[in-house]
Amino acid sequence: MRPASAADAVNEPRGPILQLAGVTKRFGGLVVLDGLSLTLPRGAMQCILGPNGCGKTTLFNVVTGEFAPDGGEVRLGGRNVAGLSPYRISRLGVARKFQVPGVYPELSVAENIEIPLAAGAGRYGPLSLLGYRPDPVRRDRLLDLCGLAGKAGDKVGEIAHGEKQRLEIAMLVARDAELILLDEPTAGMSGAETSAVASLIRRLRDEEGKSILVIEHDMNFVRQLECPIVVMVRGKIVAEGRYEEVSRDPRVIESYLGKRH
Numbered sequence: 542m543r544p545a546s547a548a549d550a551v552n553e554p555r556g557p558i559l560q561l562a563g564v565t566k567r568f569g570g571l572v573v574l575d576g577l578s579l580t581l582p583r584g585a586m587q588c589i590l591g592p593n594g595c596g597k598t599t600l601f602n603v604v605t606g607e608f609a610p611d612g613g614e615v616r617l618g619g620r621n622v623a624g625l626s627p628y629r630i631s632r633l634g635v636a637r638k639f640q641v642p643g644v645y646p647e648l649s650v651a652e653n654i655e656i657p658l659a660a661g662a663g664r665y666g667p668l669s670l671l672g673y674r675p676d677p678v679r680r681d682r683l684l685d686l687c688g689l690a691g692k693a694g695d696k697v698g699e700i701a702h703g704e705k706q707r708l709e710i711a712m713l714v715a716r717d718a719e720l721i722l723l724d725e726p727t728a729g730m731s732g733a734e735t736s737a738v739a740s741l742i743r744r745l746r747d748e749e750g751k752s753i754l755v756i757e758h759d760m761n762f763v764r765q766l767e768c769p770i771v772v773m774v775r776g777k778i779v780a781e782g783r784y785e786e787v788s789r790d791p792r793v794i795e796s797y798l799g800k801r802h
């Protein structure tokens with residue numbers, strides 16, 4: 542039996558997975574998050590849109606514990622985690638993808654999935670690894686999800702950029718994260734690669750029940766995510782809605798779609 546841990550708070554089945562209430566973050570005199578509030582229901586996906594410098598990455602940093610907020614609450618599964626260290630928040634089931642793929646280039650695609658599968662099993666401490674057995678069924682399911690089943694034996698350093706990005710997203714799922722934070726996951730990708738990532742992320746929500754927050758600038762990708770969008774300006778959420786509504790917002794047209802839209 543694993544020890545009772547803070548993860549139980551995240552595993553609490555009712556209520557939102559993530560709730561930010563009046564979160565403030567300052568750097569010296571610069572107010573980057575300005576009483577920001579946001580709620581992500583369990584098993585849902587939301588996309589965060591906002592101009593450069595509005596505080597999107599800082600928001601992720603506050604959720605993952607990189608920065609303690611100066612005020613407000615960050616609730617994961619109902620528990621206020623503001624000020625907890627990143628490793629504790631990670632153990633609560635939060636995983637984050639940065640723009641650059643974080644994969645092991647010298648290992649095979651399948652090995653890249655096997656490592657976080659073992660790490661996920663060890664999330665409750667080294668003792669929980671004692672009974673760990675590799676799970677090829679789960680590994681193959683994740684390879685299928687990210688569209689790399691046919692490349693299981695390929696060296697990761699030699700697969701395409703878009704494939705590395707999809708592999709890393711599958712690795713976050715392999716380590717049993719419940720809340721997944723994706724920071725511009727399609728940066729530098731072609732249209733076809735972008736569509737493949739959108740399809741993967743929708744499947745994580747629909748088939749794996751993951752809760753997902755995505756920061757993105759590419760409106761074509763945002764449309765394909767088919768999820769609610771929040772618009773952030775100067776550290777606050779100023780609008781929210783589906784793509785069709787948000788894409789009529791003058792601030793979104795100005796920043797993302799061009800004035801002639």
Ligand SMILES: Nc1ncnc2c1ncn2[C@@H]1O[C@H](COP(=O)(O)OP(=O)(O)OP(=O)(O)O)[C@@H](O)[C@H]1O
Nearest residue numbers: 568569571573591592593594595596597598599600
């Ligand atoms: N550690 C830090 N120390 C000081 N200022 C910071 C720090 N991190 C971020 N900032 C400032 O906070 C503001 C918001 O930065 P942030 O990276 O959160 O914006 P963003 O919306 O993610 O921008 P982009 O879309 O360009 O990535 C910027 O003015 C940035 O310079």
